[in-house]
Amino acid sequence: MSFTGVEFAVFFPTVFLLYWVGPRRGASGRNWQNAILLLASVAFYATWSPRLLVVLTAAVATSFAAGVWLDARPTEGMDEAQAAIMRKKRKAIAVIAVIMQLGFLGLFKYAGFFSQSLNALLDAAGISDAMPVLRLALPLGISYTTLIQVGYLLEVYWERSPACRDPLAYSAFVAFFPQLIAGPIVRTRAMLPQYYERRALRTDDVAEGAASFLLGFAMKALVADWLSPNLVAPAFSNPGAYSAGALWIALAAYATQLFCDFAGYSLMAIGTGRLFGLTLPENFRYPFLSKSLPEFWRRWHISLNTWLFDYIFAPLTTGRSRFRGRVGAGFVVVFLASGLWHGPTWTFVLWGLSHGIAMAVHHAYDEWYKRRCRKDRRWVEARRSKPYGAAAWVLTQAFFLLTLVPFRSPGLRAAADFAAGLLGLGGGSGRVGHFGFMALFCAAFMVVFHSLQVGRGPALMERFRALPTPIRGVSYGLAMVFLLVFVPLGASTFIYAQF
Amino acid sequence: MSGMLGGWRNLLLVGFCAFATVAATDAALQTVVPLNPLLEVDSAILQYAAGDPTVLVVGSSHARSFVALGRALYERTHGEVRVQSVPVEWGKLTNYAWVLENRIKPLIEARTSSGALRRPSLRHVLIVTEWWDSTSQGNGTSSITMGLPARAWRWRDFLADLCANNLNNYNRNFLQKIWRELWPKSILVQDRGHDRIIEGLRASISRKAPSSAKDPKSIEFWQAMIEGGEQSLFEPSQMKAFDELVSYFKGRDLDVTLLLYPRMPGTLTQKAKDTTLRQFSQRMRAIAQEKGIRFVDITASSPLTDDDFAPDLDHVLPDGNERLAAWALAGDLSFLAGAAQ
Numbered sequence: 001m002s003f004t005g006v007e008f009a010v011f012f013p014t015v016f017l018l019y020w021v022g023p024r025r026g027a028s029g030r031n032w033q034n035a036i037l038l039l040a041s042v043a044f045y046a047t048w049s050p051r052l053l054v055v056l057t058a059a060v061a062t063s064f065a066a067g068v069w070l071d072a073r074p075t076e077g078m079d080e081a082q083a084a085i086m087r088k089k090r091k092a093i094a095v096i097a098v099i100m101q102l103g104f105l106g107l108f109k110y111a112g113f114f115s116q117s118l119n120a121l122l123d124a125a126g127i128s129d130a131m132p133v134l135r136l137a138l139p140l141g142i143s144y145t146t147l148i149q150v151g152y153l154l155e156v157y158w159e160r161s162p163a164c165r166d167p168l169a170y171s172a173f174v175a176f177f178p179q180l181i182a183g184p185i186v187r188t189r190a191m192l193p194q195y196y197e198r199r200a201l202r203t204d205d206v207a208e209g210a211a212s213f214l215l216g217f218a219m220k221a222l223v224a225d226w227l228s229p230n231l232v233a234p235a236f237s238n239p240g241a242y243s244a245g246a247l248w249i250a251l252a253a254y255a256t257q258l259f260c261d262f263a264g265y266s267l268m269a270i271g272t273g274r275l276f277g278l279t280l281p282e283n284f285r286y287p288f289l290s291k292s293l294p295e296f297w298r299r300w301h302i303s304l305n306t307w308l309f310d311y312i313f314a315p316l317t318t319g320r321s322r323f324r325g326r327v328g329a330g331f332v333v334v335f336l337a338s339g340l341w342h343g344p345t346w347t348f349v350l351w352g353l354s355h356g357i358a359m360a361v362h363h364a365y366d367e368w369y370k371r372r373c374r375k376d377r378r379w380v381e382a383r384r385s386k387p388y389g390a391a392a393w394v395l396t397q398a399f400f401l402l403t404l405v406p407f408r409s410p411g412l413r414a415a416a417d418f419a420a421g422l423l424g425l426g427g428g429s430g431r432v433g434h435f436g437f438m439a440l441f442c443a444a445f446m447v448v449f450h451s452l453q454v455g456r457g458p459a460l461m462e463r464f465r466a467l468p469t470p471i472r473g474v475s476y477g478l479a480m481v482f483l484l485v486f487v488p489l490g491a492s493t494f495i496y497a498q499f
Numbered sequence: 500m501s502g503m504l505g506g507w508r509n510l511l512l513v514g515f516c517a518f519a520t521v522a523a524t525d526a527a528l529q530t531v532v533p534l535n536p537l538l539e540v541d542s543a544i545l546q547y548a549a550g551d552p553t554v555l556v557v558g559s560s561h562a563r564s565f566v567a568l569g570r571a572l573y574e575r576t577h578g579e580v581r582v583q584s585v586p587v588e589w590g591k592l593t594n595y596a597w598v599l600e601n602r603i604k605p606l607i608e609a610r611t612s613s614g615a616l617r618r619p620s621l622r623h624v625l626i627v628t629e630w631w632d633s634t635s636q637g638n639g640t641s642s643i644t645m646g647l648p649a650r651a652w653r654w655r656d657f658l659a660d661l662c663a664n665n666l667n668n669y670n671r672n673f674l675q676k677i678w679r680e681l682w683p684k685s686i687l688v689q690d691r692g693h694d695r696i697i698e699g700l701r702a703s704i705s706r707k708a709p710s711s712a713k714d715p716k717s718i719e720f721w722q723a724m725i726e727g728g729e730q731s732l733f734e735p736s737q738m739k740a741f742d743e744l745v746s747y748f749k750g751r752d753l754d755v756t757l758l759l760y761p762r763m764p765g766t767l768t769q770k771a772k773d774t775t776l777r778q779f780s781q782r783m784r785a786i787a788q789e790k791g792i793r794f795v796d797i798t799a800s801s802p803l804t805d806d807d808f809a810p811d812l813d814h815v816l817p818d819g820n821e822r823l824a825a826w827a828l829a830g831d832l833s834f835l836a837g838a839a840q
Contacts, residue, residue: 481524
């Protein structure tokens with residue numbers, strides 16, 4: 001099932017009604033809501049593959065049990081000797097539980113990649129087909145549910161958060177269907193407590209949830225789904241046939257498509273969550289306004305990046321490992337992990353490595369610049385100047401664009417061909433095909449969307465919200481008409497559902 | 500409390516105004532682009548069940564062309580000849596066989612309590628096909644994402660496929676069909692993916708009739724596709740389905756005609772005529788002779804011109820269908836006028 005499919009237009013209102021007609025107070029109200037969400041999530045999952053529900057169930061059951069076990073054995077109040085033994089036990093259980101979660105992910109997502117890569121290495125040494133290559137169907141959303149559960153286990157292990165002792169609430173928290181396909185990756189402390197209380201239906205949740213869903217739908221179904229077949233896919237499938245200009249347009253179109261696809265999905269998930277009275281975390285914050293890579297990663301796929309920084313980067317660079325204090329190396333590790341999380345291919349490894357190295361270089365530059373600033377205040381002024389800001393913006397966005405070449409390409413050779421084409425070395429002369437109204441609309445959408453966050457944009461938004469209610473209603477109605485006219489009735493998939 | 504009520508009141512007002520805007524726009528758009536309900540398998544089956552046709556036309560969306568022929572025959576014979584077209588959108592021979600087995604056969608074989616056929620008039624069957632129908636191109640559940648034979652399903656067929664293959668782009672077409680059926684009076688729902696609204700608005704703003712000019716790139720695409728079609732002709736499962744269709748109709752002692760549907764002349768290069776189309780025609784003619792069925796090939800010989808075809812270069816426009824019907828009834832399909840006897 002997909003947010004943009006017609007089936008969701010029946011599924012969602014049904015779940016919404018059932019969710020809000022249950023008992024109004026106390027534990028029975030909460031349990032009713034959690035049970036409806038869990039049943040809806042199971043039904044949502046089952047439309048993709050009921051058999052793979054077993055994997056999700058096993059993962060949820062083990063992380064829940066491990067959490068309860070860890071929570072029942074705190075080290076506080078013990079004498080030092082007992083505490084040391086308990087710490088070892090807790091660590092062992094936490095490690096086993098995390099390995100089990102990662103094991104599910106590894107088995108389904110990475111086993112094929114590693115056996116293929118090993119075979120390639122052994123093949124070079126003259127040993128052919130040494131390893132059987134596993135090709136397993138990837139359970140829906142496993143990359144997301146794994147990170148949610150690993151985060152939960154670490155929080156409980158580090159005693160930052162109590163374990164959840166309500167299996168219904170915990171299952172609904174992990175498997176909540178709007179976040180199942182492509183996040184946001186929810187965090188224990190912010191999200192789990194919301195499942196402990198009965199949610200109340202509030203007007204601002206309904207209004208903002210519906211508006212968020214509508215905007216996300218437009219981004220996905222109108223912009224991303226148009227760009228993909230018309231400007232992006234033809235150029236990436238045969239870069240050698242296109243001129244350098246056409247390839248740059250295709251690359252910019254891909255950045256727009258990726259953003260609108262993923263941020264659109266996130267907005268629909270957040271909007272759906274709000275309609276159930278649940279506040280999912282923000283996942284995108286106008287990334288194309290960023291003037292540095294760290295800023296970009298604080299604005300793009302926020303839930304994944306904060307997860308990686310909290311659970312990999314921070315322990316790595318502040319713990320007792322050899323990475324302690326080595327921030328640059330930490331960046332490389334984190335972004336390599338991010339690359340591999342996106343998929344078990346060398347193109348994603350290259351993408352992650354590029355960003356890791358660039359973040360490390362930026363960190364070194366930043367430190368160097370700060371030293372200059374401490375010596376001479378003119379360096380501070382220079383950094384605040386418009387030319388510096390413009391140059392920083394161009395560099396940041398150009399780097400992000402260029403790294404999308406391996407991200408989108410089916411292989412390293414194809415990525416190299418595309419990159420050569422960008423430099424005019426591809427030999428092609430083809431133009432992008434459909435460069436009419438819709439292409440201009442997509443570009444204008446991106447500019448307007450981001451402009452509403454700078455200058456007088458926020459004030460304009462406030463003025464819109466202050467308009468008389470009927471005028472706002474008519475505006476939403478016209479937006480819906482526009483979508484009905486320009487969005488074909490058909491199925492489309494979300495890019496980030498494949499990760 | 501009053502603030503909360505005010506909030507709900509505002510929210511409902513926003514919703515109402517939004518809905519009213521959509522409804523009013525829908526009604527306004529219908530003055531520019533009238534609803535154009537297409538004959539689908541479901542409605543064709545209902546018509547068949549309610550009537551007792553003498554001629555059955557089975558084919559893809561192209562079978563809709565024969566509604567005009569049916570109308571002409573009905574008038575000419577004062578209702579003696581009744582044509583029922585069953586168009587399977589995006590169908591191929593395997594899909595026609597499925598529709599025959601699951602939707603049409605029960606109607607043909609339905610009997611009264613005394614054992615007599617409930618609809619005894621059927622005499623002729625027209626199988627409308629073309630080279631594409633015999634190929635493996637577009638098969639499977641992943642490559643086709645729009646307008647599919649899944650639209651011929653009933654709920655039980657959908658649920659069976661859902662259990663077997665999960666929800667996918669193929670069986671989702673059934674849900675889309677149901678969705679469209681829920682909003683039969685809405686041009687905004689019915690037109691999604693067809694662009695008639697955009698074309699109509701464009702024509703209305705520029706005060707010109709919708710252009711009949713064809714996109715040269717689309718013509719090139721069709722030319723290349725037909726030229727390359729010979730590589731994938733006569734896929735065994737499609738030919739087996741064709742054999743099943745003919746065997747069933749012949750087994751019921753019906754007069755069967757195999758008709759190769761006309762293509763837009765501009766999409767037919769000499770190379771396509773010499774390769775794909777010739778191979779297909781020759782093989783189908785031989786099969787028809789072998790099975791004792793009539794063979795009519797009007798792929799490139801109909802009076803239709805490029806202007807008679809829709810911008811999709813595939814379907815014939817209403818005026819073209821009328822001309823095609825008149826021409827066919829004066830020639831190769833004239834025998835249908837005597838179908839009631």
